[in-house]
Amino acid sequence: MEQAIQSHLTRRGFFSVESVNTFLHRCHIPYKIHVVGIYLVIEAENGIVLMWNKKTTLMLKLKSTFKGKVCGLCGNYDGNIKNDWTSRSNEPVVDAFEFGNSWKNLPTCEDAKPSKDSCDMYSHRHAWARKRCNIILSEVFKECHARVNAQEYYDACESDTCGCNTGGDCDCFCSAVAAYAAACNRAGVCVRWRTPTVCPLFCDYYNPDGHCEWHYEPCGKSCMKTCKNPSGKCYNEIPTLEGCYPHCPGGKSIWMKRA
Numbered sequence: 001m002e003q004a005i006q007s008h009l010t011r012r013g014f015f016s017v018e019s020v021n022t023f024l025h026r027c028h029i030p031y032k033i034h035v036v037g038i039y040l041v042i043e044a045e046n047g048i049v050l051m052w053n054k055k056t057t058l059m060l061k062l063k064s065t066f067k068g069k070v071c072g073l074c075g076n077y078d079g080n081i082k083n084d085w086t087s088r089s090n091e092p093v094v095d096a097f098e099f100g101n102s103w104k105n106l107p108t109c110e111d112a113k114p115s116k117d118s119c120d121m122y123s124h125r126h127a128w129a130r131k132r133c134n135i136i137l138s139e140v141f142k143e144c145h146a147r148v149n150a151q152e153y154y155d156a157c158e159s160d161t162c163g164c165n166t167g168g169d170c171d172c173f174c175s176a177v178a179a180y181a182a183a184c185n186r187a188g189v190c191v192r193w194r195t196p197t198v199c200p201l202f203c204d205y206y207n208p209d210g211h212c213e214w215h216y217e218p219c220g221k222s223c224m225k226t227c228k229n230p231s232g233k234c235y236n237e238i239p240t241l242e243g244c245y246p247h248c249p250g251g252k253s254i255w256m257k258r259a
């Protein structure tokens with residue numbers, strides 16, 4: 001018989017729920033929270049790593065023991081990219097809305113419906129979005145183009161940048177480019193793409209006199225020794241993530257975590 005184990009992350013912690021002969025087993029999973037670069041990372045002992053840029057990007061990494069044992073919006077991790085759009089009823093689907101709506105948690109929530117293309121809706125932003133997102137197709141990411149399909153990320157960038165018509169104008173654009181940079185990093189190409197005029201991250205702000213110096217790293221350290229994590233050990237292999245990282249004077253091993 002197939003058995004379903006669900007992992008939950010709530011205010012009270014990380015736990016798994018497993019049904020055994022109709023009884024529900026609830027089991028707490030040890031987890032750690034780290035601030036890594038611009039990301040908040042929650043990693044559980046069982047091999048689940050959640051990375052959130054505190055804005056619009058959420059990444060999930062699973063240990064290989066989960067291979068073929070998961071389902072949902074992020075795919076089924078069976079090594080075949082073509083069947084990742086499988087609905088909750090285990091049907092392969094081609095429509096993004098049918099796929100997404102099948103996984104909604106609350107049946108009372110209305111189904112998402114296709115909307116007009118965001119660049120048609122906000123056409124005054126189209127030229128600007130095209131110009132900005134072109135960085136993905138440009139020389140800046142040249143080394144990555146052969147490893148990660150740039151067009152897909154460019155299209156997503158254009159659509160996100162057109163659609164992001166409220167709040168921080170650049171947030172959607174910067175997150176979209178950062179998503180491509182993160183994919184490049186995973187593929188082994190580290191790209192220093194931020195500049196003082198393109199989505200800058202100002203790390204200098206954290207530099208008090210005579211203490212650790214904070215610098216921007218496009219592919220920073222993955223698991224750091226900090227006051228909250230003095231052992232410097234993490235449960236999982238956390239990918240290197242961009243953000244502000246400290247360079248400390250010799251001998252200082254425990255850093256104040258501020259990025």
Ligand SMILES: [Ca+2]
Nearest residue numbers: 078080083084
């Ligand atoms: Ca798959």
